[in-house]
Amino acid sequence: MRTTGAKDSVSILLIEDDEVIGRHVEAGLRSHGYAVTWTRTGGSGLAEADRSPIDVVLLDLGLPDMDGIDVARQLRDEHPDVLILILTARSEEIDVIVGLDAGADDYLVKPFSLTVLLARLRAHLRRRPPAPAGPGEPVRIGDLTVDIAARRCLLGEREVELRPKEFDLLAILVRHPGEAVSRELLMAEVWDENWFGPTKTLDVTMSSLRRRLQVAASAAHAPVALPAFTTLRGHGYRLDPPRPLDGN
The missing domain is CATH 1.10.10.10 (Winged helix-like DNA-binding domain superfamily/Winged helix DNA-binding domain)
Structure with a gap:
């Protein structure tokens, strides 16, 4: 994982098919200094994660092409250091458990406020040590x-x-x-x-x-x-x- 010491160095991948929610979250994150890439399907999200370094994934579960739980599992397998926050309307306790067991680090139920999302992001990023100056470099x-x-x-x-x-x-x-x-x-x-x-x-x-x-x-x-x-x-x-x- 790349350094997370400053917001403008944190790369966020938003996988969300809802146009209104996607635009709201993307605009809110950008206004707070985060670099955001927005995709609308699970397949395009996985391809984007493979194409460029990603620090955080904000993942909707109700995607048009595949279940978000499967996306979370694949992301966790292929990018073990990425921070995964699930954003979904599924609020049952079993859904939360399944999402976390699939590899998610946190779970936000829709509707949620941008303020709460930003606070969760800050809390998780604070706990992650910055990357060293270079691989193995004293x-x-x-x-x-x-x-x-x-x-x-x-x-x-x-x-x-x-x-x-x-x-x-x-x-x-x-x-x-x-x-x-x-x-x-x-x-x-x-x-x-x-x-x-x-x-x-x-x-x-x-x-x-x-x-x-x-x-x-x-x-x-x-x-x-x-x-x-x-x-x-x-x-x-x-x-x-x-x-x-x-x-x-």
Whole structure:
């Protein structure tokens, strides 16, 4: 899946045969900065998903050429990372269960408001980690190198041993250098959105991560440029580039 950090980088495929609903949803999504492709049949939707990269599929079940459930299953099999939201008039509990079992991530019953659809989209996209800068490419900030694929952290030439959650926390922050990352996103990505424990766990893990990196910096044979982990009270954390070693 491509990066979902900004709306204009999110590609949405709308598969909806109703002209009024299709135009309303397409116009509403475009007005909020999303890139939208609208198709009116299951076959054309599947072809479009194969032709160009898609992040999100908004799928009607009552299509003229094939059942939307079959479309959802095929999309899930062929594009496992795509986010699938079903839009349908079928409101029975069994229909919801069948849709989710077919691979959908969420289910909206018609009629629905554009406001609710946008809120569901934002919620799902927040939980998806951004794509790395390149396939298998380590991220380097100052003298800190994080190889996410290999789960390795180096400060200069020295490898720093991190606990799993410490590494997961660091991996998210290095993907967003200089950006404020909320506590909610960090908790959802590192522990998962169903975590019911204290959020103080995040602060303890951050404190431990800082300490391990500072100990490694102190043990280095030459000065190293270590990024700063800035606490944003009431929001979360930000990873800032290191200051010049000469203090200028």
